[in-house]
Structure formats: C-alpha cells, structure tokens
Amino acid sequence: MKAAPQPPPLSHAHHAPPAHIRALHKAHQKSPLTAPTVLDFDNLPPISSPSFPVITPSTISAPVASAAFSAFSDEHEGVTSVESDIPIYKVASVPGLQVIPNLLPPSVQKTLLRKLLFRDLSDPRHKTNLHAHYHLPPPPPDVGSYFESPPETTFRALSADGRDLPVDRMLDKKLRWVTLGGQYDWTLKKYPVDSSSLPEFPEDICDLVSSLFGITSQAAIVNIYSPGDTLAPHRDVSEASCAPLVSVSLGCEALFIAGVGDQEGVVVRVRSGDAVVMSGEARWAWHSVPTIAGGTCPEWLQEWPEERRGWMRGKRVNLNVRQMWD
Numbered sequence: 001m002k003a004a005p006q007p008p009p010l011s012h013a014h015h016a017p018p019a020h021i022r023a024l025h026k027a028h029q030k031s032p033l034t035a036p037t038v039l040d041f042d043n044l045p046p047i048s049s050p051s052f053p054v055i056t057p058s059t060i061s062a063p064v065a066s067a068a069f070s071a072f073s074d075e076h077e078g079v080t081s082v083e084s085d086i087p088i089y090k091v092a093s094v095p096g097l098q099v100i101p102n103l104l105p106p107s108v109q110k111t112l113l114r115k116l117l118f119r120d121l122s123d124p125r126h127k128t129n130l131h132a133h134y135h136l137p138p139p140p141p142d143v144g145s146y147f148e149s150p151p152e153t154t155f156r157a158l159s160a161d162g163r164d165l166p167v168d169r170m171l172d173k174k175l176r177w178v179t180l181g182g183q184y185d186w187t188l189k190k191y192p193v194d195s196s197s198l199p200e201f202p203e204d205i206c207d208l209v210s211s212l213f214g215i216t217s218q219a220a221i222v223n224i225y226s227p228g229d230t231l232a233p234h235r236d237v238s239e240a241s242c243a244p245l246v247s248v249s250l251g252c253e254a255l256f257i258a259g260v261g262d263q264e265g266v267v268v269r270v271r272s273g274d275a276v277v278m279s280g281e282a283r284w285a286w287h288s289v290p291t292i293a294g295g296t297c298p299e300w301l302q303e304w305p306e307e308r309r310g311w312m313r314g315k316r317v318n319l320n321v322r323q324m325w326d
C-alpha cells in the first residue's frame with residue numbers, strides 16, 4: 001500500500017472544502033441511494049465495462065477474519081466463522097480509498113454496538129456532544145447503561161436557564177457522538193497534548209481493528225445519526241500519523257462522499273457491516289455524509305437492543321477510528 005503523504009499542517013483543519021465537493025454533497029442530500037452517480041457494491045457494472053469503477057487488489061483472508069471475529073465475540077452473540085476470503089475494493093477514482101462491503105457478520109455488528117453503546121458510552125471519560133450542555137453522570141452500576149435507565153431519568157442542564165433532558169430524548173434525538181481514547185477537541189480541532197490524561201482505547205475494539213486493518217487504534221469518534229442528519233464535507237487532519245483511517249457502518253444505509261484534491265470524488269452507498277479505509281492520498285481526502293436513509297436498517301438489527309426495542313431501526317452508527325501518532 002502506498003504510504004500517505006505527510007499530514008497537512010494542523011491549521012488545515014479550519015480550511016473550507018472545495019466547491020466541487022460542496023456541490024457533490026449538496027446534490028446528494030436529496031438524491032436516492034439508487035441514483036446513477038452512486039457507486040453501489042451490491043450492483044457493480046459488469047467487470048468488462050471500460051469504466052469499471054473499482055479494482056480488487058487484495059483480500060482479508062478467511063482465517064484472519066474468523067480469528068478476529070471469534071476473539072471479539074462475547075456471551076450475548078454466537079461466534080461466526082468466515083468461509084471465504086473477503087475482497088477489499090480500491091476505488092479507481094480516489095487513490096487510496098478502499099471499501100470492504102459486508103465485512104462484519106451480524107453477530108459481530110451486534111457485539112460491537114453493545115460494546116460501544118452499553119459499555120463505552122457509560123464510561124464518563126468518553127465525552128459526548130451532550131457533556132458541554134448537561135450534567136451526565138454515568139448510569140449507576142445496578143442499572144449498567146443509559147439504555148436500561150428508568151424512563152423517569154433526566155439529565156440536569158449546565159446553564160441555569162436550560163431545560164433538563166429526559167433519557168428518552170437523549171438517546172432518541174440528542175446523542176450525536178461519543179469519543180473513545182484520544183478525546184478530540186471539536187472547537188480547537190486538536191487532541192490534548194498530554195496523552196497520559198486520556199482514557200485507554202477499548203482493548204477489544206483495538207484488537208479487532210488491528211487484526212483486520214493493521215492500524216493501532218488510539219482515538220475514535222462514534223457518530224450516531226438519524227435519518228435527515230448529514231455530516232458536512234471536512235478532512236481529518238488533526239492526527240500526526242499517516243496510518244489509514246478506518247470507518248465502519250452499522251444500521252441504516254447512507255451515502256458517503258470522498259475526493260482527493262481537485263479530483264472528481266466518488267459517492268459510495270454504505271450498508272450495515274461495510275468498512276471504508278482511507279489510506280495513502282485518501283487519508284487526507286475531503287469527505288462527507290449527505291444522506292442517511294430511513295427504513296434501510298437490516299431486518300435482523302431493527303429490534304436491537306432488546307432493552308430498548310426498535311432503537312436501531314432509526315439509527316446509523318459509524319465507528320471512525322484513527323491512529324494519532326506512530
């Protein structure tokens with residue numbers, strides 16, 4: 001794999017996206033998942049077509065994937081073994097952009113969701129978008145997670161004139177992201193300089209990501225979207241390492257846009273269990289999420305979790321993992 005060029009200076013985190021990526025984003029905020037401009041790995045054109053949009057350079061071998069998934073499994077979900085090697089597609093128009101459709105089996109997706117949303121969200125060292133506005137004590141040990149909190153649970157607003165937040169509204173509407181490991185400062189667009197004060201990155205997720213993608217997970221943003229939400233075009237340039245960025249989709253389908261420099265860019269349909277890897281030049285690509293499509297959560301995930309049936313039906317969860325330094 002071609003190494004990424006050196007990271008752009010930190011000040012580039014404040015740069016505005018180029019006009020053509022803004023236009024692509026805007027054009028796909030209303031377009032259907034099936035628009036002809038969308039690269040859909042379940043419906044690739046015939047391989048013989050002259051403008052075939054992808055190259056299949058490599059695979060994750062079945063034994064490697066099986067070992068990674070079985071080490072990650074927990075008591076809630078059974079172990080799934082992988083029968084054949086999993087193809088890694090390179091997107092021809094965006095150098096370094098790779099897509100691994102359908103990588104995570106259903107049991108691994110559910111295990112990952114439980115670790116992220118029951119365990120890691122309950123750890124008060126992992127900040128969320130709500131910590132700036134509400135007093136968010138961790139759920140008491142006998143309750144375990146916010147998903148199991150009694151419906152009368154509310155979170156006190158930090159400002160004297162703010163309204164308290166009921167747990168239902170917190171989970172259904174207001175919770176937008178959680179940070180793991182390196183706690184990204186969204187205002188300064190930086191990680192804290194003193195790494196000794198950071199929570200450890202969850203070891204089991206780190207092991208899963210390193211076995212499948214070979215990066216050392218040091219920070220992650222868990223994005224929680226509802227249909228209608230979007231993520232504006234941006235670049236992730238606050239990390240000092242050139243290691244690839246790994247992005248995993250869970251739940252509802254979405255469109256994901258990526259483009260390098262002033263090259264055209266691509267719009268990819270991402271489904272639950274897909275992974276996108278931004279490596280090489282694409283590590284510093286502009287990217288965005290213009291659409292989250294309601295009604296597209298796979299049937300076997302719609303009732304998840306049993307403690308709050310149906311929550312996942314209206315959500316897309318994206319685990320976005322970064323290596324901060326080498």
Ligand SMILES: O=C(O)CCC(=O)C(=O)O
Binds near residue numbers: 223236256320
């Ligand atoms: O939700 C996604 O697929 C992408 C998220 C992302 O780009 C980010 O967290 O920086």
